Amino acid sequence: MTSPRAFLRCPHCDTAAVVRTSVLHSKLLRESLLQCRNALCGHTFSAYTEIVRTVSPSACPSGDICLPISSPAERAALSTGGAEKPMPPAKARR
Numbered sequence: 001m002t003s004p005r006a007f008l009r010c011p012h013c014d015t016a017a018v019v020r021t022s023v024l025h026s027k028l029l030r031e032s033l034l035q036c037r038n039a040l041c042g043h044t045f046s047a048y049t050e051i052v053r054t055v056s057p058s059a060c061p062s063g064d065i066c067l068p069i070s071s072p073a074e075r076a077a078l079s080t081g082g083a084e085k086p087m088p089p090a091k092a093r094r
């Protein structure tokens with residue numbers, strides 16, 4: 001049995017971080033307080049988790065949720081592990 005991948009890694013030492021607490025700002029945005037598991041580092045930081053796109057539509061959609069559908073290129077990047085690498089800045093939409 002494999003362990004799940006870390007939600008986030010410490011930006012300083014690249015060790016897995018654990019979520020200590022979080023607050024829901026909206027249905028699409030959560031802010032979490034994380035702590036690095038490396039005792040020699042001890043970095044504590046906050047991060048936002050934002051739902052930004054739909055990959056596969058919901059079978060029971062909510063009328064107050066409006067998300068763009070991911071493009072084939074975005075789906076390909078996620079399925080090949082491209083999300084583990086830093087992504088270039090998003091292009092501005094007009």
Ligand SMILES: [Zn+2]
Nearest residue numbers: 010013036041
């Ligand atoms: Zn660390």
